[in-house]
Amino acid sequence: MTTESRVGSSMVWWGWGTAEGHAPLPDSIRGLLSQALGIDGEPTAPGAPPTPAPSRLAQDARTRLEVIVGPDACSTTDADRVAHTRGKSTPDLLKIRGGDLTDAPDAVLTPASHDDVLAILATCTEENVAVVPFGGGTSVVGGLAPEADGFAATIALDLRRMDALVRIDETSMTATFQPGVRGPAAEALLAPHGLTLGHFPQSFEHASLGGYAATRSSGQASAGYGRFDQMIVALTLATPTGTWTLGRGPHNAAGPDLRHVAIGSEGAFGVVTEVTVAVRAAPAVRRYEGWQVPSFAEGVELLRALAQGGALPTIARLSDEMETGVGLANAKAAGEQTAQGCYVMLGFEGTAEQNDARRAAAAPVLKAAGASSLGDELGDQWLEGRFHGPYLRDALLDVGGLVETVETTTDWAALPGLYEAVRAAAVESLSGAGTPAIVLCHISHVYRTGASLYFTIVCKQADDPLAQWAAAKQAIGDAIVGAGGSITHHHAVGTDHRPWLGAEVGDVGLRVLRAIKDELDPAGILNPGVLVARADD
């Protein structure tokens, strides 16, 4: 194996984030896992990475691509190919930990500009090479695991070199970024101007702005700063058939808002090469507070009242009884009992005056809901551990656990039914197969007409954990669409959720997506099988 990396990677090949970010599970949680679920393996340290099959990228094609990006920006080292194999879904991790590198790209390209990307797409169209746009590599839905059989080769198009802040317009309060800028880098680039983007998904430390746009991302502070699709005022894509620039004015009526065709297109229509987003004054004060409500149902009513009364904080979260009980409302404190009932976290960001005014507006709603304060400390702990969840998954996999997160959304009226349906499907599917599961849930995105539900499901790995996962995923996906939920609130479609996309947008919607794909990417080289089924499916 050619071990040296020429491209670099931000995450370990066997899991989430950096090696330093990982720690063994605390004894408290291991005890709980053993007792409740029979998960009692000893932690296994990751071995050497597996070795991919030789690159299939033909010399002619490689030469053409090297002319575009330069030889240093076209790597076929094993280390780079392994680091760009799939994303970070649970099946992705099970596969790579099991040595399966069948989806390894044949090369990793790191373009430096929009024109580079445009030329690469044109060349790959001619050379029948599949292209997987690669931002932070954080997809948890198979968005980086395309169905690329039939192509001469597959390349990963890693956008990390396109990491510039292009311009700031402090009059219009917008900032224009290249797509490879990671979450922390975006905030660091804005901070000297006293500005923030305010987009903090759990993948924040690794995901890129291009990826946020491509997956219609939503951050933990969406109540205050909006979803990423609401932040975008303009964007440019490189497609196999040309450059596409969209966004005149904050909002207009010039036909369908085609920005929303580009946003969420998951690398299947084009590659986001520039994005202009609304920015805000960095908050002078951040105040996060823990609250306790007697039950999840009462917590739901509290969040609904806050949203519909116009008293929503910047961040509003509610953990159900189970998530509160096992302490996973706060990843840093996992396994510690933190509260009775259900834990609510409210975060206020702004000037001290703004925060005071919004806390005052929320106070009567909290009182009416019977919420009691748990103080600032739990809020601060949540803030500290807010990006830590995915590390826990690795630690659970290390001891023979299976863990998956599932998220959905619906309107308030359907929310209780959806909550019960998903829990029942998860428990029945996994327990019925001999692996009892626990299901934790929280609400983390709240709107006037509805909210998201985010489930964490944990059980012991069966002999064939991929089959175990697939059966449970099928049952849960069916339960979601049957109960009126969306198949994904913020994780995107990828390949994992494609079976339910027809239920989501109808046969007409699938035909519209296919028609757009065929128009922009007639050879179907872009992320084949992601979002849009392959033409021969």
Next chain:
Amino acid sequence: MTTESRVGSSMVWWGWGTAEGHAPLPDSIRGLLSQALGIDGEPTAPGAPPTPAPSRLAQDARTRLEVIVGPDACSTTDADRVAHTRGKSTPDLLKIRGGDLTDAPDAVLTPASHDDVLAILATCTEENVAVVPFGGGTSVVGGLAPEADGFAATIALDLRRMDALVRIDETSMTATFQPGVRGPAAEALLAPHGLTLGHFPQSFEHASLGGYAATRSSGQASAGYGRFDQMIVALTLATPTGTWTLGRGPHNAAGPDLRHVAIGSEGAFGVVTEVTVAVRAAPAVRRYEGWQVPSFAEGVELLRALAQGGALPTIARLSDEMETGVGLANAKAAGEQTAQGCYVMLGFEGTAEQNDARRAAAAPVLKAAGASSLGDELGDQWLEGRFHGPYLRDALLDVGGLVETVETTTDWAALPGLYEAVRAAAVESLSGAGTPAIVLCHISHVYRTGASLYFTIVCKQADDPLAQWAAAKQAIGDAIVGAGGSITHHHAVGTDHRPWLGAEVGDVGLRVLRAIKDELDPAGILNPGVLVARADD
């Protein structure tokens, strides 16, 4: 002429709204028009409506359509055909006042259900009959003036019988309407539940909810209640190739948000047959206040500061010096001098406490901008006259004036340049042709990153007013896209704005629109030439 109407019409054939809504221009404004612009015709009363050519709808096709909707819902009377000829753009009115009925539909159908619409579209596809979806008939951009040559016939599909409130969900705070519900009817249906939609475009009294969705409408209270596209949580379309239902959850990440392909599709992709919108508690208190700022530039900075500081009222408007000077900041008081400098109107809607809090938040911003209060009276006058503007246009046409409104949007940084560019283009184009023009402007939609500009342009009609209009429209459209503006903030594309849609969404965007159109409406029967150029263009 068969004078009786079987369908009914909500507006006079020769102009806007009802006959009773019209009044001659006050002497003050006639003096101003005569003195400044040489407009000095005597008001002409509308004569009898012109007579259209015989209906081209073949008996076979007619019989098939009557089987679907019933014979009473398929009218070929002259009165109904005239009432459904084009919309209410200035060229539309010039043409019909001049007796030009070349675009008259051959029949007017009034379907009763989604299934009716679906069957009509399938039949018209087979019979090569063009279909013009008709809501309130208020388009001012040629959205009801398709390019239908080559079709066997054209029908207007008037959705007025589909006027039900389907359901209210008071938990999720949503309401589901059929598309033919007019603005006032929607509010009347919601009022017994203590709810409001809060969507008040100038066309409110006549336009329909289906039309709001199809044109990506934005109302005068968009700052408080959002644009219509932001209110829509779900919608159903009947397309020539099937039913399309969209909208799971308030927001999701299931690929591109295809709701935004349906919204703004202007009847070219399908017919909106049901729309679910977010509703709000009807405000307990409405308070509208007039303010005065020294200049338009300072007013712009005031609105920007309010928007970016999170202190935007429900309604925020700013008239420039000219609009303020001639009193058109307030249509009911047109011709009366109302204020020096520039007039600002701020409207607060909510509970008394909410309004007080928001007025308190706005107060320091107003003070810093040097704004002085003009009290509530002017605000109340504005409220009274808020839907009256289009009537003034008819009165101006009656005395030989030409009047057009043009609206656009851009970010704050580009706004001053766009303002100057449009004014210069309008004045140069019209004055250069021997008809000096005055140009009034206001801002009526304010966002964090930018705002709309709405221009009213008045001059004397030339010998060929349609050619005069076309030359000025060309110059102004070019100026708008040259200065970075959108070709339309809330009037939509129709046929009038199609020449600039390529500048707006790029060649790639035009190809995407064409691909969607071809997929959903392969025979091209729906509103041919509206939004999407005909395939043979």
